[in-house]
Amino acid sequence: MKKIKMSTPIVEIDGDEMTRVIWGMAKDILIQPYIELKSEYYDLALEKREETKDKITIDAANAIKKFGVGVKCATITPNAERVWEYSLSEMYKSPNGTIRAILDGTVFRSPILVKGIVPFIPTWEKPITIARHAYGDIYKNAELPASDGARAELLLTESNGNENRMLIHDFRETGGIIQGIHNTDKSIRSFARACFNFALDTKQDLWFATKDTISKTYDRRFRDIFEVVYDDEYKNLMEEAGLEFFYTLIDDAVARVIRSNGGFIWACKNYDGDIMSDMIATAYGSLAMMTSVLVSPDGTYEYEAAHGTVQKHYYNYLEGKSTSTNSVATIFAWSGALRKRGELDGIHGLMNYAEKLELAVVKTIEDGIMTGDLFSISQAEKKEKVDTETFLMEVGQRLHAFLI
Ligand code: NAP
Ligand code: MG
Numbered sequence: 001m002k003k004i005k006m007s008t009p010i011v012e013i014d015g016d017e018m019t020r021v022i023w024g025m026a027k028d029i030l031i032q033p034y035i036e037l038k039s040e041y042y043d044l045a046l047e048k049r050e051e052t053k054d055k056i057t058i059d060a061a062n063a064i065k066k067f068g069v070g071v072k073c074a075t076i077t078p079n080a081e082r083v084w085e086y087s088l089s090e091m092y093k094s095p096n097g098t099i100r101a102i103l104d105g106t107v108f109r110s111p112i113l114v115k116g117i118v119p120f121i122p123t124w125e126k127p128i129t130i131a132r133h134a135y136g137d138i139y140k141n142a143e144l145p146a147s148d149g150a151r152a153e154l155l156l157t158e159s160n161g162n163e164n165r166m167l168i169h170d171f172r173e174t175g176g177i178i179q180g181i182h183n184t185d186k187s188i189r190s191f192a193r194a195c196f197n198f199a200l201d202t203k204q205d206l207w208f209a210t211k212d213t214i215s216k217t218y219d220r221r222f223r224d225i226f227e228v229v230y231d232d233e234y235k236n237l238m239e240e241a242g243l244e245f246f247y248t249l250i251d252d253a254v255a256r257v258i259r260s261n262g263g264f265i266w267a268c269k270n271y272d273g274d275i276m277s278d279m280i281a282t283a284y285g286s287l288a289m290m291t292s293v294l295v296s297p298d299g300t301y302e303y304e305a306a307h308g309t310v311q312k313h314y315y316n317y318l319e320g321k322s323t324s325t326n327s328v329a330t331i332f333a334w335s336g337a338l339r340k341r342g343e344l345d346g347i348h349g350l351m352n353y354a355e356k357l358e359l360a361v362v363k364t365i366e367d368g369i370m371t372g373d374l375f376s377i378s379q380a381e382k383k384e385k386v387d388t389e390t391f392l393m394e395v396g397q398r399l400h401a402f403l404i
Helices: 017-031 046-051 055-067 080-085 095-103 185-202 218-240 250-259 270-284 311-318 328-345 348-366 388-403
Strands: 010-014 039-043 069-072 106-111 128-133 142-146 151-157 163-170 176-180 205-210 245-249 264-268 290-295 301-305
Touching: 010 055, 010 328, 017 311, 017 328, 017 388, 039 055, 046 055, 055 069, 055 095, 069 095, 069 328, 095 290, 095 301, 106 185, 106 270, 128 185, 128 270, 163 176, 185 205, 185 218, 185 264, 185 290, 205 218, 205 250, 218 245, 245 250, 264 270, 290 328, 301 328, 328 348, 348 388
Parallel strands: 010 039, 010 069, 069 301, 128 264, 205 245, 205 264
Antiparallel strands: 106 128, 106 290, 142 176, 151 163, 290 301
């Protein structure tokens, strides 16, 4: 078999701990035997971030901007323990946060469905994709405690010096707390465009919800911007594709999502998306079966697994103990990136490879071969728990059979 050739490189971002181990194995077993991999490699292992004072993360994000498609391994976001463990000179920020800030994107998360792993909501036959607006609201807030007798006001100073004041609360009786949040029209517009583009790309309806009955200016602005972007730029395209844009209140959306069969994109404001993506991931069975892609308004894509570096498994691995870590989300990050590269460059072989790789993963699990996390929740009659590497080898055998 001739290896598939690529024309443009993929930005490959390596990471930490158990996911780094899986990364290497997946490349050796599943990718390099079939593809002449062209990649711009950035090593975001915590040691390398320390060596470069985190410049490597910024370089990696800029490379995605340049080449358009990236695939990222999970990375450690340092906390105090990690600073000590890795003798860091600083508590570096989350690489995902840094990359998101540079690419200004929307994160889409979708579960991978396989027979035998039944969602906790059994009517969810198709995946529900959460699109989370990754800018502003409480994640960039200003908040203060308010003492007894304090008076809190909003003050907006316009560019011409005009002052616009509004009472938040008079803490005459008792103290409390206040919070100021913001968002920008530009960011909301980018979010809306990313959602409509993703809906067209993946041929799914788009739902969007806010609480605009209560938040008549703030949430209302989100609703209005989505409606204008839809009417001006996407209505015809969506209608031609037979797709629906559906707006409702967030509480109504929650009720409808639970009763639905899945198969749509649910666009969420930042906080709603944070919460709902964990609910969706859990309800579908496992965080290790969740894919994640960051789509920027200028059309760049970064694929990753939704889970972390699986530290506990890594420490077992270092002690030479057998591990049974699920590599599915990492494999789907690669297949997603290679498919997108194939689409952008018109390389059918690459798109076909990506499809076959995903089919091989699903077939392996449906044949009853799975890692421990799935073994414990699978309802398959015949099932076997295998170790990290065996799972990848089993996928490799099926992939080979699909490709020759
Ligand atoms: P985690 O790596 O997602 O793992 C938490 C637990 O979930 C694991 O101990 C394991 O449970 C289970 N799990 C997650 N992924 C699995 C997989 N692929 N296969 C099998 N089981 C899996 O989260 P964490 O332990 O909170 O974080 C570890 C490190 O990851 C942290 O340093 C954090 O900063 C980083 N992190 C990175 C990203 C990212 O780069 N996108 C995201 C989140 C966290 P059992 O131990 O019960 O088997
Ligand atoms: Mg969350």
